[in-house]
Amino acid sequence: MDTATIRVTRYRPEKGPEPFFQEYKVPYRNDMVVLDALNYIKANLDGTLTYRWSCRMGVCGSCGASVDGTPKLTCASFLHEFKGRTITIDPLPNFPVVKDLVVNMEDFMEKLVRIKPWIIREKETPPEQGEYKQSAEELERYQQFSSCINCMLCYSACPIYGLNEKFLGPAATALAYRYIEDSRDQGRNVRFPIVHEMEGVWECTLVGECSVVCPKGVDPMLAIQKTKILGATNAIRSILMPRGGR
C-alpha cells in the first residue's frame, strides 16, 4: 500500500476566524478515491473533519471540492493520479464556507428555483387526453442539459461568478435552456426576462471552464451562448416583424 499526503483547508469558526491547513497521511490502494481518503481521515485520524458526501459514484453531486486547485467530485478523483505529491483539498471556490469543506449552497438553490425548472404550459390539458408527445430529435435538443447533478463545480470554475455572485451562472442557465428547448414547454416568455436580465446570460464572457470541469459532460457554456442567440433573434424579430413575429 502507498501512502498519500492530504492537505485539507480547515475552517472551524467556533475555534477562530482564520482558515488553516492540516495534513494527514492516508494509506491507499489503487482503487481508492479522494473521498475514500476523507472517510479514512474521519474514521481513523480526525473525527472533526467536516465534508458532504452521499452516493460515492458521481450521481448525487454532494462531494465536490477543489482537488489540487481544480473543482472536482472527490468520489471521481483517484488518489494514484497524485502519486508522490501532496494533494491539496479546499472547499469549492466562490462559495462562502460554513465549516471545513462544507459550503453554503443557498445562492445556487435560489437561482435554480428562479428559472422555474418545470414544464410550463399555457393551458394544461387533462391527463385523459394523454401525454405531451416528443420525438427523438426533439429530445436530443435538450437532453445533455438535463444530466446536471447540481454539484456546483461549474460555479466554482467560473471567475465571472467569483467576481459577481449575482450572475445567474452556468448550471441554472443550462437548466433554463433545457426547458426553453423542450418542445413540450411553453414558458419562453416567462423565462426569457429572467435569463436575459443584466446579470443573466449577458454577463458571461465565454471563459468556458464551466464546461471543462462538468463531471456529467454537460456543456453549460454552450447553453448560455444558445440562450444569448435565442434572445437576440427574438429581439430582432420583435422589432422587424408585425406583431413581434408571433
Place this chain on the structure above:
Amino acid sequence: MTENKSFPELRRKLNPGWWTANRHYVQYMVREWTSLFVALFSLVYIYGLSLWVTGSRSAFLNLLKNPATIAFSFIALVFTLYHAVTWFYLLGQVVPIKIGKTTSKPWQALVANLILMLIVSYLVIWLLVLR
C-alpha cells in the same frame, strides 16, 4: 436543548491573479487582451484617415511609413489574427452546423471562416486598389 448559535461564514475573494491558475484561464485572458490591439489599430487608422480627408495626404503617408507604425501594425496583425482564430473556433463550438446526421466540428468552422476572411479581404483590396 442545545443552544442555537450561528457562526460566521468564511467569505473568500477572488485573487487578482486568478487567471494564472490554469492554462484555460490564461488562454481566455490572452484572447480578451488581444482585442485591445484591434481597438488600438482602429484608432491609429481612424486618425490616419482623418489626416487624409482633411487634405494632409503626405502626413497620412508619413504616418504609414513611420517605422513605429509599421512595427505596431505588425504586432497588431499578430494579435488580431490570434483574436480572430480563437473567436472563429469558439463560433464553431457555439453554433455547430448540422447537415443530415453529421455535426460540424469547431476546427471546421475555423477553417471555413479563415477562408471566408481571405476572400472578403481580397475583395476589399480588389475594390479599393487593384480594380
